[in-house]
């Protein structure tokens with residue numbers, strides 16, 4: 001699997017319905033394109049995990065290029081881009097205000113556990129930021 005993880009800041013002019021539309025459209029497009037992961041919007045920020053099979057990695061590389069240029073957010077900070085052993089999210093889901101269910105929380109923890117193996121130096125920062133953002137700590 002190939003995956004990209006980033007944080008960004010939403011444009012303050014975005015209204016709740018704009019964000020909901022963005023989340024719903026992303027969820028639909030990704031599920032149609034064999035992309036799994038999660039997009040969370042919370043208090044003016046986005047957090048997204050994108051993953052797809054390595055053979056199709058261009059799909060998310062190109063998607064991330066489009067996302068980078070999207071005027072609806074700024075300060076896009078990529079924290080992870082690499083190969084992963086396994087798919088950690090069975091599908092793609094968007095959530096407003098970080099209403100995560102236990103399965104999603106487990107998937108994120110498993111993702112972080114893998115990160116520890118791949119990136120022992122950067123792990124604690126990524127893990128802290130992610131858990132803080134998702135209000136898991």
Ligand SMILES: Cc1cc2nc3c(=O)[nH]c(=O)nc-3n(C[C@H](O)[C@H](O)[C@H](O)COP(=O)(O)O)c2cc1C
Nearest residue numbers: 008022025026029030039046063066067070072073
């Ligand atoms: C925070 C954020 C996350 C996004 N995530 C996705 C996504 O996961 N999948 C997707 O297809 N588009 C996503 N988009 C929208 C893309 O930037 C872009 O508008 C969309 O892919 C359509 O591109 P096109 O108009 O060039 O076809 C996201 C946009 C933002 C601002």
